Amino acid sequence: MLRVTNLKAAYGKIEALHGISFYVEKGEIVTLIGANGAGKSSTLKALMRLRPPESPVVTGGNITFDGVSILGMPAHRIVSDIRMTLVPEGRHIFGNLTVMENLQLASWSRKGEDTDKEIRHIFELFPRLAERARQRSDTLSGGEQQMLAVGRALMTKCSVLLLDEPSMGLAPLIMYDMFRTLKRLNAEGLTVIVVEQNAHLALQVADRGYVLDTGEIIAEGSAEELLHKPEIKAAYLGG
Amino acid sequence: MQRYAINILLCAAALVLVVIAHAEMLDKYVLNIIMLIGINCIFAASLNLVNGYMGEFSCGHGGFMCVGAYAGSLLSVAFFADSKLFGAALFAPQLAPFLFPLVLLGAVLVAALAGLLVALPSFKTRDDYLAIITIAANYIIISLIENIDAIGGPRGFSGMKKTVNAMSDLVDLPWMLMWTLLGVLACVMVIRRLMSSTYGKGVSAVCQNEVATEMMGINTNRVKIMAFMVSSGLGGLAGVLYAHVYGYVNAQSFSLLKSTEGLVMVYLGGMGSISGVLMAAVVFTLLIELLRFIIPWFNGTFHDTIIPWLNDVLHKLNLLSADDRLHTDYQLDQIWTWVIIPLMLILLMRFRSEGFLGNRELTHVFPRLKHWVTLK
Numbered sequence: 001m002l003r004v005t006n007l008k009a010a011y012g013k014i015e016a017l018h019g020i021s022f023y024v025e026k027g028e029i030v031t032l033i034g035a036n037g038a039g040k041s042s043t044l045k046a047l048m049r050l051r052p053p054e055s056p057v058v059t060g061g062n063i064t065f066d067g068v069s070i071l072g073m074p075a076h077r078i079v080s081d082i083r084m085t086l087v088p089e090g091r092h093i094f095g096n097l098t099v100m101e102n103l104q105l106a107s108w109s110r111k112g113e114d115t116d117k118e119i120r121h122i123f124e125l126f127p128r129l130a131e132r133a134r135q136r137s138d139t140l141s142g143g144e145q146q147m148l149a150v151g152r153a154l155m156t157k158c159s160v161l162l163l164d165e166p167s168m169g170l171a172p173l174i175m176y177d178m179f180r181t182l183k184r185l186n187a188e189g190l191t192v193i194v195v196e197q198n199a200h201l202a203l204q205v206a207d208r209g210y211v212l213d214t215g216e217i218i219a220e221g222s223a224e225e226l227l228h229k230p231e232i233k234a235a236y237l238g239g
Numbered sequence: 240m241q242r243y244a245i246n247i248l249l250c251a252a253a254l255v256l257v258v259i260a261h262a263e264m265l266d267k268y269v270l271n272i273i274m275l276i277g278i279n280c281i282f283a284a285s286l287n288l289v290n291g292y293m294g295e296f297s298c299g300h301g302g303f304m305c306v307g308a309y310a311g312s313l314l315s316v317a318f319f320a321d322s323k324l325f326g327a328a329l330f331a332p333q334l335a336p337f338l339f340p341l342v343l344l345g346a347v348l349v350a351a352l353a354g355l356l357v358a359l360p361s362f363k364t365r366d367d368y369l370a371i372i373t374i375a376a377n378y379i380i381i382s383l384i385e386n387i388d389a390i391g392g393p394r395g396f397s398g399m400k401k402t403v404n405a406m407s408d409l410v411d412l413p414w415m416l417m418w419t420l421l422g423v424l425a426c427v428m429v430i431r432r433l434m435s436s437t438y439g440k441g442v443s444a445v446c447q448n449e450v451a452t453e454m455m456g457i458n459t460n461r462v463k464i465m466a467f468m469v470s471s472g473l474g475g476l477a478g479v480l481y482a483h484v485y486g487y488v489n490a491q492s493f494s495l496l497k498s499t500e501g502l503v504m505v506y507l508g509g510m511g512s513i514s515g516v517l518m519a520a521v522v523f524t525l526l527i528e529l530l531r532f533i534i535p536w537f538n539g540t541f542h543d544t545i546i547p548w549l550n551d552v553l554h555k556l557n558l559l560s561a562d563d564r565l566h567t568d569y570q571l572d573q574i575w576t577w578v579i580i581p582l583m584l585i586l587l588m589r590f591r592s593e594g595f596l597g598n599r600e601l602t603h604v605f606p607r608l609k610h611w612v613t614l615k
Contacts, residue, residue: 048453048454050450050453051362051363052363054450074458074460075453075454076453076456076457076458076459077456079453079454079455079456080456085454085455085456086454087454088450088451088454092447092448092450092451093451094443094444094447094448094451095447096443096446096447096598097440097443097444097447101440104440105437105440105441105444105455105457106455106456108437108441108455108456108457152455153454155455156454156455156456
């Protein structure tokens with residue numbers, strides 16, 4: 001479904017991705033793991049065609065979705081036409097809007113459609129959000145904000161969800177809850193690409209994984225294989 | 240009905256104002272101040288759309304007011320006055336009251352187009368860098384207009400009084416007061432409608448986080464173009480009204496100092512609060528006018544009362560010999576306005592940086608007002 005071929009991307013003159021290739025099939029959970037600065041977040045930003053200076057400029061290679069190159073598309077069209085979206089690192093919820101307004105805003109690309117059903121589904125996935133629907137979202141706890149960020153992404157009716165460090169700053173229990181919900185969404189048909197520092201947790205829910213190191217893919221395989229590879233265990237899973 | 244009570248009250252107040260002005264019970268100077276308050280309300284509220292709601296820092300809003308002032312003035316003269324520039328008037332002066340909205344609309348459209356000068360660079364530039372671009376845009380507009388000799392160049396442009404007189408000749412009404420009040424109403428309604436629409440939510444979202452906004456499938460470029468163009472268009476409306484109230488425009492009236500006045504009003508009222516900014520526009524305009532009286536009064540008091548009193552005290556304390564007297568020839572003049580106003584801005588930023596209302600509306604501060612008002 002999503003195929004990345006020899007992708008090169010750079011921040012100014014500094015190349016962050018040196019020609020990485022990977023693929024994601026429909027209905028999979030794929031994880032990108034690696035140390036800080038390995039290029040995981042840059043890969044997601046390049047996939048979403050975000051603009052500099054926050055994201056790198058693609059300098060080579062190709063990204064195709066169902067065989068069609070998406071390199072020429074602006075980010076908002078990737079969300080509205082390709083149905084792929086990103087939950088950025090640090091959540092970035094709209095603090096001055098209520099929970100409900102955050103969710104409604106996310107259905108922008110589907111103006112005129114009835115979104116009540118999706119909002120109900122999101123409230124069923126995250127009952128805490130239902131309780132706080134009318135509350136300003138900057139008053140939510142970190143965990144609730146992450147729920148809102150995922151809920152908001154789902155409101156775009158995405159078929160591919162990209163998550164950048166979803167466990168960052170979350171208490172362990174909430175973190176496990178979040179990954180359980182991702183697994184449930186995946187069972188409902190959502191394709192998930194997750195970038196995660198907590199490689200152990202990510203590989204537990206993922207089908208396959210890629211290991212990035214300084215802008216290159218150094219290992220790939222099923223989550224099971226990666227979990228048991230001695231060098232991966234030593235470098236990323238704490239031995 | 241109750242929900243519209245304050246709107247009805249404001250409309251009634253505007254109507255009473257027009258009637259009073261019509262009965263010539265208002266001093267011309269007071270009438271001018273009221274119109275200037277209206278113009279400043281439009282100017283500040285339109286700037287608030289970009290600086291308050293969208294979170295960008297536009298420092299060159301005076302430039303768009305200038306474009307609106309000149310575009311409207313040129314249209315006005317071409318339509319209703321015989322001039323060297325355009326030759327005979329396009330329409331009979333009797334049509335002025337009916338076609339004046341076209342002048343306003345033309346000015347708004349041209350100013351909105353000028354807004355592209357800032358909107359297009361904003362796609363890839365933001366924060367301080369965009370602020371520099373807005374300053375540059377202000378300079379470009381002023382310099383450009385000042386160097387077009389056909390429209391008066393540095394001498395300015397006049398002839399709009401003929402349009403205003405043509406309206407008064409047909410029906411004797413305080414026309415410019417009416418257009419100004421209608422302009423304020425239209426400006427507030429456009430901004431309120433816009434901000435309560437999905438587009439408006441997009442504007443707030445861009446303010447909060449542009450990346451997250453794009454991830455919602457929102458075309459942030461389109462949102463920015465719309466916000467900048469509406470803002471500059473309404474700035475142009477303030478300009479065209481200003482030009483017709485005074486009957487004369489000069490590009491230098493819309494320099495960075497004018498843009499700074501706009502910033503002062505926005506920050507005084509509270510960024511992102513339309514009621515706060517309107518209050519600030521009223522307070523700011525009145526303050527500048529009051530200083531016209533306060534400074535000479537203080538100057539008189541200083542020379543006639545304070546200095547003699549000081550002399551008495553110093554003599555009594557034997558700090559000054561009987562023959563010596565403190566005296567000064569220094570006269571406090573209007574230049575002090577521009578010391579006092581910036582000083583107030585410094586104090587405001589130090590002690591109440593959120594301005595009158597912060598990003599809240601009057602209805603948030605006084606929730607009971609919600610029963611009586613709806614601005615949508």
